[in-house]
Amino acid sequence: MRKLITGAAVALSAAAVPGAQAAAVSGAPAGPDLAALVTLKDVQRHLDAFQEIADYNGGNRAVGGQGFKVSVRYVAGRLKKAGFTPKVQRFTFPYWRERSEPTLARTAPSKASYKVGTDFVTFAYSGAGDVTAPVAAVDLPASGVGTSGCESDDFAGFRKGSIALMQRGTCAFSTKVAKARAAGAAAAVIFNGPGEKGPVNGTVEKVAPIPVVGPSFKVGSELAKAARKGGLKLRVRTDTVHGRRSASNVIADTKRGRAGNVVVAGAHLDSVPDGPGINDNATGAAALLAVAEKIGKLPAEDLRNRVRFAWWGAEEEGLMGSAHYVRTLSAADRGKIALDLNFDMLGSPNGTRAVYDGDHSSHSGTVPPAGSGAIEKIFRDYFAGRHLPVTQSPFDGRSDYGPFVEKGIPSGGIETGAEGVKTAAEAKAYGGTAGKAYDPCYHAKCDRMKNVDLKLLDTNVDGVAYATQRLAASTLPVNGEARVAAVPTAPYRPERQGPYLLR
Numbered sequence: 001m002r003k004l005i006t007g008a009a010v011a012l013s014a015a016a017v018p019g020a021q022a023a024a025v026s027g028a029p030a031g032p033d034l035a036a037l038v039t040l041k042d043v044q045r046h047l048d049a050f051q052e053i054a055d056y057n058g059g060n061r062a063v064g065g066q067g068f069k070v071s072v073r074y075v076a077g078r079l080k081k082a083g084f085t086p087k088v089q090r091f092t093f094p095y096w097r098e099r100s101e102p103t104l105a106r107t108a109p110s111k112a113s114y115k116v117g118t119d120f121v122t123f124a125y126s127g128a129g130d131v132t133a134p135v136a137a138v139d140l141p142a143s144g145v146g147t148s149g150c151e152s153d154d155f156a157g158f159r160k161g162s163i164a165l166m167q168r169g170t171c172a173f174s175t176k177v178a179k180a181r182a183a184g185a186a187a188a189v190i191f192n193g194p195g196e197k198g199p200v201n202g203t204v205e206k207v208a209p210i211p212v213v214g215p216s217f218k219v220g221s222e223l224a225k226a227a228r229k230g231g232l233k234l235r236v237r238t239d240t241v242h243g244r245r246s247a248s249n250v251i252a253d254t255k256r257g258r259a260g261n262v263v264v265a266g267a268h269l270d271s272v273p274d275g276p277g278i279n280d281n282a283t284g285a286a287a288l289l290a291v292a293e294k295i296g297k298l299p300a301e302d303l304r305n306r307v308r309f310a311w312w313g314a315e316e317e318g319l320m321g322s323a324h325y326v327r328t329l330s331a332a333d334r335g336k337i338a339l340d341l342n343f344d345m346l347g348s349p350n351g352t353r354a355v356y357d358g359d360h361s362s363h364s365g366t367v368p369p370a371g372s373g374a375i376e377k378i379f380r381d382y383f384a385g386r387h388l389p390v391t392q393s394p395f396d397g398r399s400d401y402g403p404f405v406e407k408g409i410p411s412g413g414i415e416t417g418a419e420g421v422k423t424a425a426e427a428k429a430y431g432g433t434a435g436k437a438y439d440p441c442y443h444a445k446c447d448r449m450k451n452v453d454l455k456l457l458d459t460n461v462d463g464v465a466y467a468t469q470r471l472a473a474s475t476l477p478v479n480g481e482a483r484v485a486a487v488p489t490a491p492y493r494p495e496r497q498g499p500y501l502l503r
């Protein structure tokens with residue numbers, strides 16, 4: 001955290017930050033830097049609390065367990081102390097879990113068994129079952145990415161009760177599975193596309209009545225070859241449970257600021273069941289809480305827009321909390337949201353400082369709503385002013401901004417990397433180890449306090465505070481300060497729903 005600076009030093013610090021200078025033109029930050037008011041110590045205190053909550057509640061803070069419920073109480077309690085009137089918004093969501101390891105094995109013409117994790121995984125929302133049956137290849141492309149299983153025609157001549165072997169590509173996994181199911185498939189095997197590493201970590205979105213597994217491209221190609229030769233039989237076994245569960249979002253608005261031009265700043269509060277989720281995402285949740293606790297110190301001129309802090313539940317189940325929130329807003333209330341900021345993983349131990357690609361310069365995924373580029377630039381300019389490196393984060397719907405983007409609401413934020421691997425260029429810019437994951441403890445038991453790079457977190461918390469203050473003062477470059485509802489420009493086709501691929 002930068003030292004608290006007052007008086008003349010404030011003008012100096014603003015001059016050093018191009019974004020701050022631009023903001024001053026549109027009548028922005030007059031008060032002290034929020035980035036200076038929020039200290040790393042404030043954030044660490046919350047991180048320690050989340051760690052302790054997990055340690056005494058089964059080692060995690062996942063929805064469905066006590067660790068999440070106590071986390072909700074902690075955040076709500078701190079907000080009350082800071083003068084907010086937090087709302088705990090309960091919602092239900094389709095819960096899904098795998099109860100034991102799945103099986104994928106070749107039973108004929110020769111026997112082989114595949115390894116879960118490296119060779120294949122179960123699709124989220126796969127049904128349960130134990131099927132041994134002949135395999136039918138479904139319109140598999142000779143090379144490249146095809147439309148396997150996307151059209152009903154693909155299943156002409158499909159023998160009921162057989163296992164549908166499909167390849168990832170073009171349409172959603174849910175479409176492929178629905179068509180396979182309609183054709184009478186007893187199980188679906190959807191292997192990864194060429195050039196993709198490892199199994200498909202996908203979702204079929206709604207509980208499927210049949211087992212669905214996703215092998216790697218390597219395993220899938222082997223199976224395709226065997227299927228062409230004929231006589232291929234597989235055993236597919238999945239052991240899954242599902243049902244509705246409830247979880248909560250915690251939402252708190254600043255009392256000051258225009259209710260007709262709301263800046264939403266969110267972070268998911270839940271962890272996965274496998275660990276305490278300190279980097280993912282106690283860092284984002286703690287940063288947001290520390291910013292909320294200090295925002296009241298800003299003068300009225302700085303809080304022209306209302307800031308809505310949100311701690312989302314069930315992000316790890318597929319963005320359930322943020323999706324519920326956006327879905328249940330009235331059109332009028334949705335129209336009052338100027339933009340959404342998202343903070344998910346701010347201190348990866350081998351991380352980079354990645355800003356969501358709001359201006360679509362990487363041309364990956366779908367085109368973000370207008371104004372998202374301006375948010376990206378606010379972060380970039382801030383970090384550039386501090387001579388801190390930034391990289392680009394794919395704007396693919398992998399975290400809680402997804403449901404906002406779907407409604408045409410401009411969004412942005414920062415993250416520091418999960419299972420992705422650090423490049424040599426990134427190691428040069430940030431330090432750390434090239435060839436190693438940004439967060440080797442991603443979604444694992446070891447995502448504990450010592451899994452957080454406090455220096456990276458510290459500067460990122462400054463970014464969270466800066467962007468919040470700047471946008472609370474003025475959203476002019478993002479939405480023209482206009483109180484008109486955002487209109488989705490192009491149909492938004494997210495690639496992911498939280499941790500899971502959709503297609």
Ligand code: DPN
Pocket residue numbers: 280281315316344345398399415417418419498499
């Ligand atoms: N934070 C990850 C999760 O909740 O599983 C998702 C994520 C990873 C988002 C990497 C952005 C970048």
Ligand code: ZN
Pocket residue numbers: 268280281315344345
């Ligand atoms: Zn996360």
